[in-house]
Amino acid sequence: MTDTSPQIASAQLGTSAPGTQSGEPPRFDWNAPEMRRGFAARHRANTRLQIYGLSAIALAVLLIAILVGSLVATGYQSFVQTHVTFEVFVDPAKVDAADPAKGNFRLIVRDSFAAQFPDVTNPRDLRSLTDVMTADAPFIVRDRVVADPSLIGQRVEVTMPVSDAFDQLQKGVTPRDVPETQRKVNDKQIAWFDTLAERGQITVPFNTALFLSADSRFPELAGLAGAIVGSFYALLVCFLISFPVGIAAAVYLEEFARKGRWSDILEVNINNLAAVPSVVFGLLGLAVFLGFFGLPRSTPLVGGMVLALMTLPTIIIATRSALKAVPPSIREAALGVGASKHQVVLHHVLPLAMPGILTGTIIGMAQALGETAPLLLIGMNAFITSPPGGILESATALPTQIFIWADSPERGFVSRTSAAILVLIGFLIAMNLVAVILRKRFERRW
Amino acid sequence: MSVYLLLILIGLPLAGFLLARRQAVAMVGGGSSLHSLPDFHGAYVAAWTGIPATLLVVLWIALQGPVLDQAVFASLPDDFRDAVANQSLVIAEIHSVADGRIFGEPAPEVRAAAERLQTWRSMASWSMVAVAAAAALAGLVVTRSRLAPAFRARHRVEDVLSGLMVVCSVIAVLTTLGILLSLVFESIRFFARVPWYEFLFGLNWEPQIAIRSDQVAGLGSFGAVPVFLGTVVIAVIAMLVATPIGLLSAIYLTEYASPRFRAVAKPSLEILAGIPTVVYGFFAVLTVAPALRIAGAWIGLDVAPNSALAAGSVMGLMIIPFISSLSDDALAAVPQAMRDGSAALGATKVRDHREGAAAGSASRDHGRRPAGGQPGDRRDHDRGDGRRPDRQDDPEPVRLGHHRDRADRHPADRRHRVRQPQDPGRLRPRHGAVHQHALPERGGAADRPEISREI
Structure with missing residues (x-):
């Protein structure tokens, strides 16, 4: 038996194997040296392919690591912020108690800060001394005094961010050892700053402003609150539109539509829409929502509507596959006990498909959260310094905020951009985790 | 005003629902039995109270702006209107004056028009409320009068539901139409200026x-030639980066990797698909472009900070998961019988790939999935948990494994699936996006001599 098997094989292959003579059945000597060489070569090729494959994966993972690593390396610094603490004397001569908002806070802050260094008298030096504080320092003090007018005439301890150049200096981004002409801060300023640090007036606490304040021209004050709130409103609108509409469309196509030309058109349409580049949806929003219907520009309402149109195909496709996964026996059983077609779908099929639908929806929402191009076209890349109060107010979104900051020339915005990206990716990971947990927890396997 | 609207659009239907339900319950008392449950009577009345009024309000809000603009412009004195060069500029000015944002000295005609616009706006809003209320009440009264024990409320409600579902699915068509029309009209305007x-x-x-x-x-x-060319160059660079990495990793994951390795490696590759595009852009500017610049300086080249190389390589990184899962599916679609056959003939996996699977899968990349879904269709061991079910023993993997699989997939996968919505489970003709190629003869006579020559 063992003798014959090679012969059978060779007899069958005889016609196509080259170098065999017709008539006499060719014999294979599996242990012939050339055969062995062939084996070895083939196994080497096999191993090579394996190594190529593994190294391709390793390379891809390495690239991911570089991507995330470079973002973390530049972004982590923005999660802390250098602050300076000093005593401000709210001079009653410069602030009117009746109307504290109109006081000369620029002078108050300058004098109070200069009081830290009594030997500085030269006006030029005074100006470069005040450059250590953030440019918004007068407004920070003003807001406190307006909130509590009893502070007038008193000495108040104020903690405020230092300006971006010194923040970078403190964090070691700006090197101290380069010639004075090549950095934004001069030697005198560094000396003052170091004195402040020695006295313990410089602190580097967690940067709450990154999450609590909105955009600003000054990196040390810019935060993500406006973008987060704007993204939240836009996603809310997007969800409220695309979730019900997507489910209804999918249920119709999957359960009710008679297969025919019409349902084919719908289906092809939806599948094509899912492949349309997102920027085209922005063009649609620009032409239809802004141009034709005259809805307000830059608002989360329009952004959400555009994102909804973009997310719709994703949700429809996810819902349809979730509906398909519900076994027909459920439908037949429900029909059998007298439920109508609608009752079958609403009472039995849809609830069973819900985990799958929600998973698809969350993934679609995560996609919408990261989308930049359509929002740029409808003007959600505006410079807005306060969080929006509703869906009809101008706003930015997280990705567009990243876009704005990435374009800003100040050194501090590089790190802010990375931090904003980390926050955005954090949201995306959280959403995807929810989707994964939903699927693991609730999805039934029939 | 919005309070009234809410009352009309939500409160009235709710009231209608409760009233009709009570009415239906009361009807049972006389010994007659209801055709439909009381809830259906309620839902019927609520639907006809709420839906027409809501549609009316939406339509009104959508059309109020343009109509008022035209009316205000028409109401301007004739001589003033004739002197106007740009209609939309004047309307914008009237708008901002009406909203209280006054810059400079607006013309008295504009001020008057702004005042008119304001009064007309409030008139329009109130008449909208009135019309909505009238529509809702009319629906409530008419539908309530139709309630009777024999009234087929369930059928009517289901008709309404079906209608809503049709409307929702038509939105997709409307979106396509909107995209098409907005692009066409803008293009016509553009080409009227630029040949x-x-x-x-x-x-x-x-x-x-x-x-x-x-x-x-x-x-x-x-x-636009520079733009086209730039796109092509970037796409080519991206393909040069992504194709080898994606294809090789797909081959490894499909053919060699242990389920456990696969369960870890595949999701980590798909992280790339979930990262927003703006992040890649920032990565290109922040990391890749400077690195390329330094590398270029080493070999004496001056690399521009916004080079196509930086953009293309980052885009290549971005599309690795797309390429990888596409090839993954393509390899998976190669029948297991073929794999077994070539292995039985002594071919190693690399040979198998070069001659068989690659030939088969290359054609499948054009969007054709082999009809019917073979029993060995490998999509079914893509369950996310890395379990690899016995291919031959899975009697109907398509229905069970595949559908869930689609929902399981990462958006990247779904996106490319969209272009090939062929569902092997339901053999239904599709048109449009799907290219219908003839099924290449895979594992047929064409392949066998190749493999046997090896032996």
Whole structure:
């Protein structure tokens, strides 16, 4: 038996194997040296392919690591912020108690800060001394005094961010050892700053402003609150539109539509829409929502509507596959006990498909959260310094905020951009985790 | 006003529901039995109270702005209107004056028009509330009068539901239509100013020059060739980066990797698909471009900070998961019988790939999935948990494994699936996006001699 098997094989292959003579059945000597060489070569090729494959994966993972690593390396610094603490004397001569908002806070802050260094008298030096504080320092003090007018005439301890150049200096981004002409801060300023640090007036606490304040021209004050709130409103609108509409469309196509030309058109349409580049949806929003219907520009309402149109195909496709996964026996059983077609779908099929639908929806929402191009076209890349109060107010979104900051020339915005990206990716990971947990927890396997 | 609207659009239907339900319950008392449950009577009345009024309000809000603008413009004195060069500018000015944002000294006609606009706006809003209330009440009264024990409320409600579902699915068509029309009309306007041959064959892309109409240089600066070329170059670079990495990792994951390795490696590759595009852009600017610059300086090249190489390589990184899962599916679609056959003949996996699977899968990349879904269809061991079910023993993997699989997939996968919505489980003809190629003869006579020559 063992003798014959090679012969059978060779007899069958005889016609196509080259170098065999017709008539006499060719014999294979599996242990012939050339055969062995062939084996070895083939196994080497096999191993090579394996190594190529593994190294391709390793390379891809390495690239991911570089991507995330470079973002973390530049972004982590923005999660802390250098602050300076000093005593401000709210001079009653410069602030009117009746109307504290109109006081000369620029002078108050300058004098109070200069009081830290009594030997500085030269006006030029005074100006470069005040450059250590953030440019918004007068407004920070003003807001406190307006909130509590009893502070007038008193000495108040104020903690405020230092300006971006010194923040970078403190964090070691700006090197101290380069010639004075090549950095934004001069030697005198560094000396003052170091004195402040020695006295313990410089602190580097967690940067709450990154999450609590909105955009600003000054990196040390810019935060993500406006973008987060704007993204939240836009996603809310997007969800409220695309979730019900997507489910209804999918249920119709999957359960009710008679297969025919019409349902084919719908289906092809939806599948094509899912492949349309997102920027085209922005063009649609620009032409239809802004141009034709005259809805307000830059608002989360329009952004959400555009994102909804973009997310719709994703949700429809996810819902349809979730509906398909519900076994027909459920439908037949429900029909059998007298439920109508609608009752079958609403009472039995849809609830069973819900985990799958929600998973698809969350993934679609995560996609919408990261989308930049359509929002740029409808003007959600505006410079807005306060969080929006509703869906009809101008706003930015997280990705567009990243876009704005990435374009800003100040050194501090590089790190802010990375931090904003980390926050955005954090949201995306959280959403995807929810989707994964939903699927693991609730999805039934029939 | 919005409070009234809410009351009308939500409160009235709710009231209608409760009233009709009670009415239906009361009808049972007389010994007659209801055709439909009381809830259906309620839902019927609520639907006809709420839906027409809501549609009316939406339509009104959508059309109020443009109609009022036209009316206000028409109400301007004739001589003033004739002197106006740009209608939309005047309307915008009237708007901002009406909203209280006054810059400079608006003309008295504009002030008057702004006041008119304001009164008309509030009139329109109130009449909208009135019309909505009338529509809702009319629906409530009419539908309630139709309730009777034999009234087929369930059928009517289901008809309404079906209608809503049809409307929702038509939104997709409307979106496509909207995209098409908005692009077509904008293009027509564009090509009315710039000749199409200038656009298609012009070599100079400087759109900012042509902002003012008196600038002669406007013409000819819309040559899109640089843009097209840039796109092609970036796409080619991206493919050069992504294809080897994606294809090789797919081969490894499909053929060699242990389920456990696969369960870890595949999701980590798919992280790339979930990262927003703006992040890649920032990565290109922040990390890749400077690195390329340094590398270029080493070999004596001056690399521009916004080079196509940086953009292309980052885009290549971005599409690795797309390529990888596409090839994954393509390899998976190669029948297991073929794998077994070539292994039985002594071929190693690499040979198998070069001759068989690659030949088969290359054709499948054009969007054709082998009909019917073979029993060995490997999509079914893509369950996310890395379990690899016995291919031959899975009697109907398509229905069970595959559907869930689709929902399981990462958006990247779904996106490419969209282009090939062929569902092997339901053999239904599709058109349009799906290319219908003839099924290449895979594992047929064409392949066998190749493999056997090896032995």
